[in-house]
Amino acid sequence: MMGLARRGLLSGAGAGPDLILVNGADVATADDAAEAPAYGISPLNRGLHFGDGLFETIACRRGRARFLDLHMERLTTSCERLHINVGDVQAIRREIQTAAASADNSLIKLVVTRGEAVARGYGWSGKEIATRVLLRYGWPVEDASAQREGVRVRTASLRLGENPALAGMKHLNRLEQVIARSEVPPQEAAELLVFSQSGWLVSGTMSNVFLVRDGRLLTPRLEACGVAGVMRRVVMREARRDGLEVEETALDSRDVGTATEMFLTNARIGIWPIRSLDGRALTPGAVTRRVQDLLAPMLENPVDA
Amino acid sequence: MMGLARRGLLSGAGAGPDLILVNGADVATADDAAEAPAYGISPLNRGLHFGDGLFETIACRRGRARFLDLHMERLTTSCERLHINVGDVQAIRREIQTAAASADNSLIKLVVTRGEAVARGYGWSGKEIATRVLLRYGWPVEDASAQREGVRVRTASLRLGENPALAGMKHLNRLEQVIARSEVPPQEAAELLVFSQSGWLVSGTMSNVFLVRDGRLLTPRLEACGVAGVMRRVVMREARRDGLEVEETALDSRDVGTATEMFLTNARIGIWPIRSLDGRALTPGAVTRRVQDLLAPMLENPVDA
Numbered sequence: 001m002m003g004l005a006r007r008g009l010l011s012g013a014g015a016g017p018d019l020i021l022v023n024g025a026d027v028a029t030a031d032d033a034a035e036a037p038a039y040g041i042s043p044l045n046r047g048l049h050f051g052d053g054l055f056e057t058i059a060c061r062r063g064r065a066r067f068l069d070l071h072m073e074r075l076t077t078s079c080e081r082l083h084i085n086v087g088d089v090q091a092i093r094r095e096i097q098t099a100a101a102s103a104d105n106s107l108i109k110l111v112v113t114r115g116e117a118v119a120r121g122y123g124w125s126g127k128e129i130a131t132r133v134l135l136r137y138g139w140p141v142e143d144a145s146a147q148r149e150g151v152r153v154r155t156a157s158l159r160l161g162e163n164p165a166l167a168g169m170k171h172l173n174r175l176e177q178v179i180a181r182s183e184v185p186p187q188e189a190a191e192l193l194v195f196s197q198s199g200w201l202v203s204g205t206m207s208n209v210f211l212v213r214d215g216r217l218l219t220p221r222l223e224a225c226g227v228a229g230v231m232r233r234v235v236m237r238e239a240r241r242d243g244l245e246v247e248e249t250a251l252d253s254r255d256v257g258t259a260t261e262m263f264l265t266n267a268r269i270g271i272w273p274i275r276s277l278d279g280r281a282l283t284p285g286a287v288t289r290r291v292q293d294l295l296a297p298m299l300e301n302p303v304d305a
Numbered sequence: 306m307m308g309l310a311r312r313g314l315l316s317g318a319g320a321g322p323d324l325i326l327v328n329g330a331d332v333a334t335a336d337d338a339a340e341a342p343a344y345g346i347s348p349l350n351r352g353l354h355f356g357d358g359l360f361e362t363i364a365c366r367r368g369r370a371r372f373l374d375l376h377m378e379r380l381t382t383s384c385e386r387l388h389i390n391v392g393d394v395q396a397i398r399r400e401i402q403t404a405a406a407s408a409d410n411s412l413i414k415l416v417v418t419r420g421e422a423v424a425r426g427y428g429w430s431g432k433e434i435a436t437r438v439l440l441r442y443g444w445p446v447e448d449a450s451a452q453r454e455g456v457r458v459r460t461a462s463l464r465l466g467e468n469p470a471l472a473g474m475k476h477l478n479r480l481e482q483v484i485a486r487s488e489v490p491p492q493e494a495a496e497l498l499v500f501s502q503s504g505w506l507v508s509g510t511m512s513n514v515f516l517v518r519d520g521r522l523l524t525p526r527l528e529a530c531g532v533a534g535v536m537r538r539v540v541m542r543e544a545r546r547d548g549l550e551v552e553e554t555a556l557d558s559r560d561v562g563t564a565t566e567m568f569l570t571n572a573r574i575g576i577w578p579i580r581s582l583d584g585r586a587l588t589p590g591a592v593t594r595r596v597q598d599l600l601a602p603m604l605e606n607p608v609d610a
Contacts, residue, residue: 015424020348027348040345041353043325043332043438048346049416050479051356082480083487107425111354119320120412120442122479122486122510133348137425161466161530162502165484173478174355174427175387179470181427182388197467197502205427225466 018106019099019136045131047113050122051172053131054078056230058108059267059299060100065108066267066302068096070230075112078169079130084114086130095134105139107268113172140268147292150275150284151190151264156180156205159197162224170227177205190272191264193256196225201251204264207272208232212261212287216245231265238294244287261285270299323411324404324441350436352418355427356477358436359383361535363413364572364604365405370413371572371607373401375535380417383474384435389419391435400439410444412573418477445573452597455580455589456495456569461485461510464502467529475532482510495577496569498561501530506556509569512577513537517566517592521550536570543599549592566590575604 020027022041046052056075059066072093079086086092092110099108115128158180166173180192191204201220203209208229211218217239222228236246256262262274262282271292273284325332327346351357361380364371377398384391391397397415404413420433463485471478485497496509506525508514513534516523522544527533541551561567567579567587576597578589 016349022348041348041350043327043346043416043440044321045346045353046483048350048352048418048438049360049477050483051477052480052483055354082484109425111348113353120414120445122482123491124483124487133353135348140425158470159468161468161471163464163466163481165463166466166480171480172354172356173480175357175471175476175478176468177427178351178355178357178429179387182429186428 017109017135017137018103019134021095021099021132021134023132024095041131041133042116044116045113046115046117046124046128047111047131047172049117051174052082052124053084053111053113053172054082055109055111055170055172057267058096058100058110060103060106060108061300061302063101063104064302065096065100065304066299067230067234067305068093068302069305070233071110071267074170074228074230075110078171079112081169082114082171083124083126084112084130085126085128086112087132092132099134099136103136103138107137107139109135109137111135111172146190146269146272150273150282152188152276153191153193153204153264153274153278154184154189155278156183156192156194158183159195159199160202160225162196162198164224167225168222168228181205193277195253198224199252200224201253201256202226203229204266207264207266207269210235210263210265210291211251211255211259212285213255213259215287216247217287217291218247218249218251218255218259220251221248229266231267231270234295234298235265235271235291238298239291242290242294244290261288263288263291270295322414322440322442323408324439326400326404326437326439328437329400346436346438347421349421350418351420351422351429351433352416352436352477354422356479357387357429358389358416358418358477359387360414360416360475360477362572363401363405363415365408365411365413366605366607368406368409369607370401370405370609371604372535372539372610373398373607374610375538376415376572379475379533379535380415383476384417386474387419387476388429388431389417389435390431390433391417392437397437400437404439404441408441408443412442412444414440414442416440416477451495451574451577455578455587457493457581458496458498458509458569458579458583459489459494460583461488461497461499463488464500464504465507465530467501467503469529472530473527473533486510498582500558503529504557505529506558506561507531508534512569512571512574515540515568515570515596516556516560516564517590518560518564520592521552522592522596523552523554523556523560523564525556526553534571536572536575539600539603540570540576540596543603544596547595547599549595566593568593568596575600
């Protein structure tokens with residue numbers, strides 16, 4: 001076990017990943033010391049210098065990657081938007097499936113950057129070769145009450161900058177989320193709601209958000225900022241299939257104040273009802289429960305799409 | 306010569322750096338293969354995952370780092386804003402000086418990230434140990450006409466997101482600059498001017514901008530976005546010392562349209578007059594020349610501050 005393993009970054013249990021692949025090469029099994037440097041990230045990587053790349057966080061249950069088609073679709077679409085040559089998408093898909101299959105329940109984080117800088121400066125030549133990092137983590141210890149009773153949420157004072165050129169993508173420029181998350185310790189708030197500079201509700205720091213009003217599901221439009229989450233998309237799709245009205249719309253703090261139910265979504269958590277927002281109690285109601293019931297089977301027994 | 310050197314990333318001439326230090330360790334001289342992995346960047350580095358860090362680009366002439374005190378001050382202040390424990394600032398300062406001294410004219414890029422992630426997610430524990438990457442490049446081949454006749458500039462269609470929580474810092478979330486720079490090839494525009502979402506002039510993608518109106522220097526306020534450049538600060542200071550009026554203010558496209566002179570600044574280029582903006586000819590005039598003359602001696606014979 002070389003390098004990262006020696007420095008205690010690889011761990012079978014605990015907070016760190018139990019598998020790290022860099023461009024498909026396994027860091028932990030790099031027994032040939034002479035080859036080991038290739039498994040670190042180059043100090044010239046544009047992901048490090050500019051956040052010039054994307055990521056996906058994929059939940060895996062019973063050895064299968066959940067909603068893998070949707071994750072691959074978002075990754076591919078975003079790479080096209082940024083003109084990142086991601087390479088063989090089917091090979092990446094298989095790499096994720098293989099990593100998922102050799103664990104029971106796990107979380108896979110895939111990072112794709114434009115690769116190493118060919119020259120100084122922001123410009124890229126098109127000759128860059130994308131860098132791919134796959135990290136696999138054990139499934140985090142669950143607080144079952146989060147799904148059932150819901151979580152406590154606070155509103156972040158940080159507001160997100162608006163930029164349609166970046167909106168929707170799960171890109172690597174996440175300093176806003178880092179700052180917002182640091183406003184309140186996790187034991188006081190499982191998540192923080194974030195608004196945009198113009199005062200529109202966007203999402204949580206690591207989740208999308210839904211409101212219930214008059215029996216309808218409302219979720220913020222993500223044209224100016226925010227990440228178009230895979231679980232958000234699944235919730236909208238399944239709710240509509242089941243006959244619920246779902247609307248992507250502009251929502252502000254008054255909409256939040258009058259919502260009767262609210263919940264958060266992401267690839268890992270599925271659906272977390274919000275049981276308190278800035279101290280105001282909310283009760284997970286019939287619509288939230290209905291959506292949770294709709295999703296439960298596909299969360300436990302993953303299908304690709 | 307291991308790793309990066311073997312893969313052709315280190316080069317004495319050309320586009321790549323001729324020196325790479327990761328936390329002070331020299332990549333190129335990592336002859337002990339067993340230690341080599343430590344010189345790559347960890348796949349868990351928060352700089353890669355979130356752009357959770359900062360950088361400085363320092364011009365070095367005759368073996369001395371230009372305006373080193375100002376660079377260190379900005380780095381330190383920004384680390385405080387982001388609660389990044391940068392470590393021994395004096396040691397970093399000496400590292401830069403040493404790297405500068407072993408070359409004649411060079412550019413040093415210093416990247417400081419919050420370090421390796423202790424756990425998944427945006428939150429940080431405070432236990433992270435900052436990662437430091439120093440890259441030294443040969444001085445780029447100069448087009449002398451850039452200083453004298455000026456450069457051609459275009460306006461980027463991308464507008465910068467506004468966020469006071471990030472404004473002023475030279476942080477690693479630079480995807481906006483990457484996208485803006487890619488709008489026009491370098492042979493058509495040496496730089497692109499960028500405005501904010503609200504329509505305010507901010508800067509170039511890699512430079513700050515000054516306008517001349519009625520003999521006064523005007524430069525955008527950077528409260529909502531943009532990087533507070535070291536050369537911008539030097540220009541304001543030296544111009545005021547010489548009796549010029551300098552104002553940081555809100556500027557829009559009409560101000561740009563009526564400016565009689567405009568110039569760009571950054572640590573490397575010093576001052577580039579703009580000779581055309583979106584095809585409109587501009588003539589570097591008396592104020593631009595006066596500021597260039599003020600700065601010339603300190604650009605060639607660096608002092609620390």
